Structures are given as C-alpha cells and as structure tokens.
Amino acid sequence: MKWKWPRTEVVLSTFQIILAIATIFSTIIAYKQADFTRQQLDEMRAAGDDTRKLIEAAKRQAEASAENANIALRSMISGQRAWVGPLDAKVDGKIEAGNPVKISVAIRNTGKEPALNLVSEMNRRVVTTEEDRNGLLTEAINHDVEWCVAKEPRDKAQVIYPSTEVGRGYDLTTEFLGSEIDEAAVKGEKILLVTGCLTYVTFSETKHSLFCYFYQFGRTQPEHLGICPTGSYAE
Known part of the structure; x- marks a missing residue:
C-alpha cells in the first residue's frame, strides 16, 4: 500500500487546533500567574497596612509614655522646688x-x-x-x-x-x-x-x-x- 501525505487543508486545520489549545493553556497559565501575583500583592498590601497600623500605634504609645513621664517630672519638680x-x-x-x-x-x-x-x-x-x-x-x-x-x-x-x-x-x-x-x-x-x-x-x-x-x-x-x-x- 502506498503512503499518501495528508492534504494541506487537513494539516492546517490540525495545526490551528493545536495552536488554539496551546493558546488556551497559555492564557489559563497566564491568568493563574496574574491571579497569584494579585494575591501576593494583596497580602503584601495587607501586611503593609498592618505594619503601618502597628507603627502608628507604637508611635502613639511612645508619645503617651513621654507625656506621662513629662507630667510626672513636672509634678516631682513642683513638689520639691x-x-x-x-x-x-x-x-x-x-x-x-x-x-x-x-x-x-x-x-x-x-x-x-x-x-x-x-x-x-x-x-x-x-x-x-x-x-x-x-x-x-x-x-x-x-x-x-x-x-x-x-x-x-x-x-x-x-x-x-x-x-x-x-x-x-x-x-x-x-x-x-x-x-x-x-x-x-x-x-x-x-x-x-x-x-x-x-x-x-x-x-x-x-x-x-x-x-x-x-x-x-x-x-x-x-x-x-x-x-x-x-x-x-x-x-
């Protein structure tokens, strides 16, 4: 039996299908990567917000402590001066x-x-x-x-x-x-x-x-x- 090459139309159609499937997979992978990146950014942003809140809270606490120490010092001086x-x-x-x-x-x-x-x-x-x-x-x-x-x-x-x-x-x-x-x-x-x-x-x-x-x-x-x-x- 003599081998016959597939017709050009069939080859092109098959290639297009493969290319389409590859494109779909590439799109899915790209979307997954983008989604993963967005999740990382959201986590980093949330962590940054938490860090800023902690820094602000620590700053307020330090200012309050300094003011209390200043009040205590003034009170001590007023009582001893x-x-x-x-x-x-x-x-x-x-x-x-x-x-x-x-x-x-x-x-x-x-x-x-x-x-x-x-x-x-x-x-x-x-x-x-x-x-x-x-x-x-x-x-x-x-x-x-x-x-x-x-x-x-x-x-x-x-x-x-x-x-x-x-x-x-x-x-x-x-x-x-x-x-x-x-x-x-x-x-x-x-x-x-x-x-x-x-x-x-x-x-x-x-x-x-x-x-x-x-x-x-x-x-x-x-x-x-x-x-x-x-x-x-x-x-």
Missing part, C-alpha cells in the same frame, strides 16, 4: 502728713529647696483716685509686670532657705518720702502702691514672682495691706 513669694505686707508706724511711710513685705520660701541667686526689688507710687478710675494705676502695674519677667537672677546673690528649715525668710522694705505723704494721702484721696519682683533659680531654672499691695485709708488696714486686682504672678 523652691517657691518664693510674699506672705503679707504692712505699714510700719503711723501715716501722718509730711512723715515718711515705710512699707514691709514678708518674703518666704514655701518650697522644699533653697532659692538661689535671689534678686528682690520694689517700686512705689502715689496715685490719685481719679488716676485709678482712668486706668493709669492698672497701666503702671502692667508695666511693672513686664519689667519683672524680663529680669535675670544675679550670680552668687542672696539665698533664701525653706521657711520650715534654717531660714524664716526676710522682710523686703521700701519707704515713701515725707514729701509724698500729704493730707490727701492721709484721708484716702490718694493710694500708696508698692509692686515687687523676686527673681531666683530653682532646679537650674530662672523663676519670677510678682506682687502688688496698696494702702488707702478707709479701704485697707495698715497692718495688712490690700492685694491689687492685678499684678500678682508666679512661675
């Missing part, structure tokens, strides 16, 4: 026209460590009740506040110990001249005003305390001067 300020203020002697008037302010350290490099200063003013109504008194007090908070302690200056230990504090004084005390001041038509600034160092930090007292006949007692509505400050 020096606190210097006025206790009371009074007039020494009688208030008479033409005579000097001495004002004493008791300064105490109510903290637990000595206040170092303490510098204390006082200003005095005589103002009329009209000037007080016009706001000049408040303006003068605010000026003294700005003047005080800008001051720096002086190296190797005064030391004030806690009032429960070695020292009992001291009295800061100023004196109005006799020429400043007239009948208007005696009758209460004028106000005697004193402002003070205390600058010191505690826990290696500069601190300021400000105070303001006034005397006016009929409103305050010489033994205990009045505290001004403004002008008191501590840090």
Whole structure:
C-alpha cells in the first residue's frame, strides 16, 4: 500500500487546533500567574497596612509614655522646688502728713529647696483716685509686670532657705518720702502702691514672682495691706 501525505487543508486545520489549545493553556497559565501575583500583592498590601497600623500605634504609645513621664517630672519638680513669694505686707508706724511711710513685705520660701541667686526689688507710687478710675494705676502695674519677667537672677546673690528649715525668710522694705505723704494721702484721696519682683533659680531654672499691695485709708488696714486686682504672678 502506498503512503499518501495528508492534504494541506487537513494539516492546517490540525495545526490551528493545536495552536488554539496551546493558546488556551497559555492564557489559563497566564491568568493563574496574574491571579497569584494579585494575591501576593494583596497580602503584601495587607501586611503593609498592618505594619503601618502597628507603627502608628507604637508611635502613639511612645508619645503617651513621654507625656506621662513629662507630667510626672513636672509634678516631682513642683513638689520639691523652691517657691518664693510674699506672705503679707504692712505699714510700719503711723501715716501722718509730711512723715515718711515705710512699707514691709514678708518674703518666704514655701518650697522644699533653697532659692538661689535671689534678686528682690520694689517700686512705689502715689496715685490719685481719679488716676485709678482712668486706668493709669492698672497701666503702671502692667508695666511693672513686664519689667519683672524680663529680669535675670544675679550670680552668687542672696539665698533664701525653706521657711520650715534654717531660714524664716526676710522682710523686703521700701519707704515713701515725707514729701509724698500729704493730707490727701492721709484721708484716702490718694493710694500708696508698692509692686515687687523676686527673681531666683530653682532646679537650674530662672523663676519670677510678682506682687502688688496698696494702702488707702478707709479701704485697707495698715497692718495688712490690700492685694491689687492685678499684678500678682508666679512661675
């Protein structure tokens, strides 16, 4: 029997079928690979999201821990540092026209460590009740506040110990001249005003305390001067 080659049409048809099957398999494999790749990317993305969440959570926890530590440190310092300020203020002697008037302010350290490099200063003013109504008194007090908070302690200056230990504090004084005390001041038509600034160092930090007292006949007692509505400050 003589062998006959298949017709060209049959060969081409068979080749096309094989090619189609190969294409289908290649498409399926490519799809599977793409799907596998997508799954890997999804897993990597999910892992990345989880990692970012963990990082953010750890960051928030670290910030919270740092803030708590800072609060604890501030609380410890507040409980152990020096606190210097006025206790009371009074007039020494009688208030008479033409005579000097001495004002004493008791300064105490109510903290637990000595206040170092303490510098204390006082200003005095005589103002009329009209000037007080016009706001000049408040303006003068605010000026003294700005003047005080800008001051720096002086190296190797005064030391004030806690009032429960070695020292009992001291009295800061100023004196109005006799020429400043007239009948208007005696009758209460004028106000005697004193402002003070205390600058010191505690826990290696500069601190300021400000105070303001006034005397006016009929409103305050010489033994205990009045505290001004403004002008008191501590840090």
